[in-house]
Amino acid sequence: MQSTLLSRRHFLTTACAALTGSVFAAEERLRSLGVPVHQEKLAYSFESLEPWLSGAMLKRHYEEHHAAFVKELQTLVKNEELEVGNVISLMPGMDRLVQPARNDSRIPLGRLASQGLSFEPPRKFSPETVQKIRQAGGGHVNHTAFWRFLAPAGSGPKGPQEETARAIQEDFGSIKAFRQAFKEAALGRTGSGWAWLVYRPDKCLVVSTTPNEDNPLMKDHVAWEKSGRPILCLDLWEHAYAEQFGEDREQYIDAWWKVVNWDFVGRAYRIVSGLPL
Numbered sequence: 001m002q003s004t005l006l007s008r009r010h011f012l013t014t015a016c017a018a019l020t021g022s023v024f025a026a027e028e029r030l031r032s033l034g035v036p037v038h039q040e041k042l043a044y045s046f047e048s049l050e051p052w053l054s055g056a057m058l059k060r061h062y063e064e065h066h067a068a069f070v071k072e073l074q075t076l077v078k079n080e081e082l083e084v085g086n087v088i089s090l091m092p093g094m095d096r097l098v099q100p101a102r103n104d105s106r107i108p109l110g111r112l113a114s115q116g117l118s119f120e121p122p123r124k125f126s127p128e129t130v131q132k133i134r135q136a137g138g139g140h141v142n143h144t145a146f147w148r149f150l151a152p153a154g155s156g157p158k159g160p161q162e163e164t165a166r167a168i169q170e171d172f173g174s175i176k177a178f179r180q181a182f183k184e185a186a187l188g189r190t191g192s193g194w195a196w197l198v199y200r201p202d203k204c205l206v207v208s209t210t211p212n213e214d215n216p217l218m219k220d221h222v223a224w225e226k227s228g229r230p231i232l233c234l235d236l237w238e239h240a241y242a243e244q245f246g247e248d249r250e251q252y253i254d255a256w257w258k259v260v261n262w263d264f265v266g267r268a269y270r271i272v273s274g275l276p277l
């Protein structure tokens with residue numbers, strides 16, 4: 001039994017490393033943006049973001065909507081016998097993920113048979129399973145980022161700092177132009193989805209949006225010009241704002257700017273652009 005577990009762990013580790021590349025596999029400093037298969041405790045209370053965002057609304061968002069994605073993901077991980085330390089590792093190549101081999105291929109078939117076991121080679125996950133990874137895994141990654149990018153008003157800087165500010169100015173012309181571009185993108189996304197500030201592989205910062213629980217890490221599902229590593233995100237699902245703002249998404253965006261955690265945006269920028277922390 002032990003050899004079986006070792007085999008699956010070894011295979012998945014190898015498969016994930018091959019699929020996700022060096023971006024997520026090896027560098028210790030990048031792990032600080034990793035997402036575990038559970039819900040993080042928040043560094044602030046729900047009420048501490050008032051009056052900009054309602055504590056009751058945030059509590060429901062965290063304890064009901066985000067928690068539902070986590071529960072669904074944990075069920076999937078258990079049923080599919082996935083061993084996932086960092087949910088982000090599933091995002092870039094989810095369509096090419098393979099299920100680990102059942103039982104150790106190094107054990108002679110005769111010995112497996114004598115134990116009532118058989119060797120089953122690795123196989124692709126079903127489209128239904130991939131869709132669940134996309135929805136529940138994406139939902140968990142996106143919400144984890146959403147909470148990290150929030151902080152009580154006045155607890156940190158009011159806008160991007162230092163190299164993050166310089167990069168935004170370089171790519172958007174000014175901080176004001178970036179805010180406008182982000183807001184227009186967020187208002188322009190019809191239905192449920194997310195708005196992002198993305199650091200692309202070509203080192204450009206761009207604003208993009210994705211539908212449902214997709215995110216810019218999902219290379220198989222997002223156009224290359226929108227793909228990359230997010231350094232800021234905003235939840236555009238109605239559950240994120242309708243309770244407080246009704247259908248007025250613009251009012252929600254204006255309030256959300258007041259509680260953006262610019263310290264963490266700066267940290268994320270340094271990590272994704274390879275600068276020392």
Ligand SMILES: [Fe+2]
Binds near residue numbers: 061065066235239240
């Ligand atoms: Fe949400």
